[in-house]
Amino acid sequence: MSTARTRIHSPSDIGLVIQQARLARGLSQTTLADQLGLSQRAVSEIESGKPTIYMRKVFDLLRATGVELTAELPVDER
Amino acid sequence: MSTARTRIHSPSDIGLVIQQARLARGLSQTTLADQLGLSQRAVSEIESGKPTIYMRKVFDLLRATGVELTAELPVDER
DNA sequence: TCCAGCTATCCGGATATTGACATATTCGGT
DNA sequence: ACCGAATATGTCAATATCCGGATAGCTGGA
Numbered sequence A, B: 001m002s003t004a005r006t007r008i009h010s011p012s013d014i015g016l017v018i019q020q021a022r023l024a025r026g027l028s029q030t031t032l033a034d035q036l037g038l039s040q041r042a043v044s045e046i047e048s049g050k051p052t053i054y055m056r057k058v059f060d061l062l063r064a065t066g067v068e069l070t071a072e073l074p075v076d077e078r
Numbered sequence C: 001t002c003c004a005g006c007t008a009t010c011c012g013g014a015t016a017t018t019g020a021c022a023t024a025t026t027c028g029g030t
Numbered sequence D: 001a002c003c004g005a006a007t008a009t010g011t012c013a014a015t016a017t018c019c020g021g022a023t024a025g026c027t028g029g030a
Helices: A011-024 A029-036 A040-047 A055-065 B011-024 B029-036 B040-047 B055-065
Strands: A002-008 A068-075 B002-008 B068-075
Touching (some): A002 A011, A011 A040, A011 A055, A029 A040, A029 A055, A040 A055, A055 B055, A068 B011, B002 B011, B011 B055, B029 B040, B040 B055
Antiparallel strands (some): A002 B068, A068 B068
């Protein structure tokens, strides 16, 4: 069990990661959507990178597909 | 110049990171909002973790504040 | 203490997203 | 090539976010 790391810079980037994670788990959009109380349409649109999607849905999907997000903030310690 | 790493699991988490990054750059919500064509209100709500915010706005803020996101997807390579 | 800058929050109307349903299209396996 | 599952996309009414403008509250500095 290794870990694939991907830089995320846009809705499209995160959509692709979510799609990969979903497929890796052998889930259909419909199955996942039903589990989370989302519409199949929403899952499809998120994976395709629609920019006007609510954050909550994205985080729901990340959690359900086991994707971990890390933020890196450059800090200049004086 | 070091790098602070934070696990992101929710809109609140990402809001806090964005706020830290903004403050580290000495910017006000209004200044940042104007730069990005957002309202000061939007920046405030994002930082406070409002879950029904469009993804695009969050990515705009991440870019503007220099925060890097990384996704980690557990993969079982047979 | 006074004041300016910053942030959180209210209202109101315009606009866009939402889910449900339906369906065209694509994809994978046999 | 065929067939069923999966996915992308259309419409539509309902709903919620959006921004502007305004403002109250908070904070730090002079």
